Amino acid sequence: MKGGIELAWHSPLRFLLLPFSLIFSVLALARRKLYQTGLLSSESVGVPVVIVGNITAGGTGKTPLVAALAAELEKRGMHPGIVSRGYGGSNRKPSPVSASSDPSVSGDEPVLLASKGFPVWIGRARADAARQLLASCPDCDILISDDGLQHLALERDFEIAVVDGEKGFGNGLPLPAGPMREGISRLDSVDAIVVNSPGKAHLALPKAVPRFDMELHGNAFFNVDEPRVSATNFDGKRIHAIAGIGNPKRFFDHLQSLGIDFVSHPFPDHHPYVAQDLSFENCDIILMTEKDAIKCRGLAPGKCWFLPVKAEIDPQLVALLLNTLGI
Numbered sequence: 001m002k003g004g005i006e007l008a009w010h011s012p013l014r015f016l017l018l019p020f021s022l023i024f025s026v027l028a029l030a031r032r033k034l035y036q037t038g039l040l041s042s043e044s045v046g047v048p049v050v051i052v053g054n055i056t057a058g059g060t061g062k063t064p065l066v067a068a069l070a071a072e073l074e075k076r077g078m079h080p081g082i083v084s085r086g087y088g089g090s091n092r093k094p095s096p097v098s099a100s101s102d103p104s105v106s107g108d109e110p111v112l113l114a115s116k117g118f119p120v121w122i123g124r125a126r127a128d129a130a131r132q133l134l135a136s137c138p139d140c141d142i143l144i145s146d147d148g149l150q151h152l153a154l155e156r157d158f159e160i161a162v163v164d165g166e167k168g169f170g171n172g173l174p175l176p177a178g179p180m181r182e183g184i185s186r187l188d189s190v191d192a193i194v195v196n197s198p199g200k201a202h203l204a205l206p207k208a209v210p211r212f213d214m215e216l217h218g219n220a221f222f223n224v225d226e227p228r229v230s231a232t233n234f235d236g237k238r239i240h241a242i243a244g245i246g247n248p249k250r251f252f253d254h255l256q257s258l259g260i261d262f263v264s265h266p267f268p269d270h271h272p273y274v275a276q277d278l279s280f281e282n283c284d285i286i287l288m289t290e291k292d293a294i295k296c297r298g299l300a301p302g303k304c305w306f307l308p309v310k311a312e313i314d315p316q317l318v319a320l321l322l323n324t325l326g327i
Helices: 003-009 018-036 062-075 108-114 126-136 184-189 248-257 315-325
Strands: 049-053 080-084 095-097 120-122 142-146 158-164 192-196 211-217 221-223 239-243 263-266 285-289 304-307 310-313
Touching: 049 062, 062 080, 062 108, 062 142, 062 158, 062 211, 062 310, 062 315, 080 108, 080 126, 095 108, 095 126, 108 120, 108 142, 120 126, 126 142, 158 184, 158 315, 192 315, 239 248, 248 263, 248 304, 310 315
Parallel strands: 049 142, 049 158, 080 120, 080 142, 158 192, 192 211, 239 263, 239 285, 285 304
Antiparallel strands: 095 120, 211 310, 221 304
């Protein structure tokens, strides 16, 4: 979400947005009822579909979880594929994504996931993208949707809701007065809840739904333009850090936990960087997330380093998934 609307969530301006939130909530509920009553139908694509989504706007850690789940399934001899809307990219038609795809066309998160070696397709209509992926990758036997909890047109076999353990549910109000895409009661119907960075926010989660914790780990940096070059410290360097993700503070806190002194520069999620964005005075090194790095190649040669993070997930989550799917 853009910074302006997020600022409104924490100011009296949110009350002016409440009429629009009421309209949003009524439309979202009506749409869900249409699917529940069968007036609108979800499409099956012939293989199990796992949805990784959230009920709040902004980043909660869905993409790292998708990558971690895909890796765990691959370890067990499966062949996962990934579908995404391609948010932040201009392309809305079903299309394959590779590590070399243009993030301004395909979206930064799909390109990031494709760089991990998994088949990735994007499309506004997720079911169409899924069918195209399966046609191009006949060995694929399970699909993971990065986001899509509210995209009911795609039939699903297992739903995971990711919750930000730092931000929680914000002010608890529906969009646009608050961050809620759906009410907290939506969590009653998912198969699992994953809390990213647990213990930092009070969360009233349904007790009947299995909860699992997730942490993001990483301490080695790689050069944006020469990814084979790595480093673990930048002693004596003047460091700036950028983050164009849903929760920039999480990345900056991570850098601080590594003992790095830096000047922080938060950007909106999915920000399309240009060279001027990285033109900082008194700067030797620019640190960024792996998602940012995809869009910063060649913008400040030699200065840019990214920090890959890996989601550490509970093995019981994978066990629950496989058991539910009968695998």
